[in-house]
Amino acid sequence: MPDSLTQSQYDTVYNIFSLVIAAQLFASIFMLVSLTRVLPRYRQAMTVAAIVCGIAAYHYFRIFDSFKAAFVTDAVGGRGDYLQVAGAGFNEGYRYVDWLLTVPLLLLELIAVLALARRVQTSLLTRLIPASALMIALGYPGEITGDNGLRGLFGLLSTIPFAYILYVLFVELTRSLDRQPASVRRTISQLRLLLLLTWGVYPIAYLLPLLGLDGADAWVGKQLGYSIADILAKALYGLIIYRIARMKSFADDDSFAARELSVDEAREVRAGAPRSSVPSPKSARARDAE
């Protein structure tokens, strides 16, 4: 971390951290309040999404406090530079603690909302969750070291489980998507793409010091990158999970759709969404034969 920040650098980090707290906390509350807006079978996914945003809000409260304690202004009666306080380093470790808990849960909420057959769920989760925990654990030693060689090495090691997760999500999972209602297939693909794009921000921010960008600007850029990626990868991601759960609820249950939607909306849902999540006897047999 830098020895000093200008007033505008300090304000930028300060305000973005506050934005993340607000986004995560209220996304979490929104999802908890909206639990009954989806069928019970999708509430597990929604609950996990709310918990993820709650955990993130908790850690950003701590990150915010750590940041405030780490810098002190040298201004006397005005605005000036902020100097790092002796012995009160900004604790980057909170991010890793947060990711260690939330990244496996993000994968869990995706699998839960798909409501695949249980053996498929189990098979996916027993590979995705350990891989994601390993990805975070391998990143941490590289993050806290001052040695760029070690940073690169652990960054590389961490990429192996990341690549495996992408393989599972984009190759294996694709086979299961044709069992989803037609109305949500596109949204699920978008969600997967959001995951790829936002998770891609972390290695870029991680590698900034390797590019020689390790001054105050690079540090501020890294905090901005992590913060925005966290909002997209947790709060926006959770809201898309909610949208998928809503659409699947309507596709599964006409009377639920009639209660939750206006007459016009319900008619559109009935017209636009073949109820492919309720397989005909024929397609169920076809699947069992696989």
Place this chain on the structure above:
Amino acid sequence: MPDSLTQSQYDTVYNIFSLVIAAQLFASIFMLVSLTRVLPRYRQAMTVAAIVCGIAAYHYFRIFDSFKAAFVTDAVGGRGDYLQVAGAGFNEGYRYVDWLLTVPLLLLELIAVLALARRVQTSLLTRLIPASALMIALGYPGEITGDNGLRGLFGLLSTIPFAYILYVLFVELTRSLDRQPASVRRTISQLRLLLLLTWGVYPIAYLLPLLGLDGADAWVGKQLGYSIADILAKALYGLIIYRIARMKSFADDDSFAARELSVDEAREVRAGAPRSSVPSPKSARARDAE
């Protein structure tokens, strides 16, 4: 406790304590929000599981503050060692207060989720709960003494009720497991094994000073061991209780399963789980004759 910690030792303890707070707090919230995801008859077990994690989160907030108050950095203009503050010792007592409340409750949630006959439950609990309280109470004098002989003596005394608890769980309780639905028997066995493995960490951490390992590294190791064991023995344990309660709910009630699961999942549950928790008149007579 050690006179000083290096920066990385300090950071490790600091971050693991924060991790425990997040894990316990959000496991507790998750279980409270998910109460209606199980049949009413299993909500007692889930509520106790949520309360256990809540109590643990409370104590880790206190442990975290106690740790922060106990050490101060000597760094001038940079990161350096942390020295113990005179008169502000880290309060290990919080752990024992926590365990005194939570360990009996952990046994209670296990017995509650099994939903055994009431006289069996009463018989098990009137022995398990006093034994577990005695186990914690006998450990405490050994923990706070500086005398390794006394530590060993109380450690040994504390092992007697621990061994008795293991006898009850692994011998007596086994007789009741054949009354559980086939779908959960394996999970219950895994839960019992988790209990054995995680509870086994405490005596090991407790005995580290006896092995001559009482420097800063051993102290950090002890805090890590206690912390990880607490996450596994309370949060993960509670989530497995939730899983058992879910599976038993589905086995007990087809219409609940149909509401809570997708069409595919519900079919698997019906196919895979003989409803052995609802005994036929014949097996009920056989049981009464035991």
